[in-house]
Amino acid sequence: GYSSCCDTSLLFSPGQTYGESVTQMEGQVTLSEGASLTLNCTYSTTGYPTLFWYVQYPGEGPQLLLRATKANKKEPSKSFEATYNTETTSLHLEKASVQESDSAMYYCAMNTGTFCDSRLQPGEFSRRSLFL
Template identity: 50%
Template structure:
């Protein structure tokens, strides 16, 4: 069965620090990978996505992620800002016929100190 693991539950960084949030998934076939962000009191918004092609994908607000063959899709940002304080969710879709739903990780709560 598909599963998604985010091992960092809480991360605290100072502004300008670099960020890397881990996402590991278990599925050997074709996958579609997503990162969503949820700002305090708001709904989830799509940050970036990987379907095929260049394994390095760039999203909004300077975020990027790299698809790696060993089942990881870590989210990175070279220099975080206070406004990046939010909860981040990794999601996976197997991309096979009949699979219409995503599996979400448990989320990583990021706090950026000004």
């Protein structure tokens, strides 16, 4: 397991750090209520990192939506789900039917376990806005 400091040592991108990155397509997504949602996230690193999706609702701080630690396993959370795919190095977030309450900022993040200094690595948040 990781030491406790690694739990908060997340790598946010699109900045590059030692060849490791996690990337989302930037910009807003506007959907009608009831439509299906897919937010793309790909990563670049060696090994099998722990991947995260965070959600930030208006007026609140970011909160963990789901965490994926096992390769090629589907991770469900609050009617969202994401499949950790090592072949495409991705963790795309999906929801079958979005509601107005899903309007938020969504962040993809990665922890390789190699940075145990209890601080965020350089690089901007990778983010995608969802408006309904």
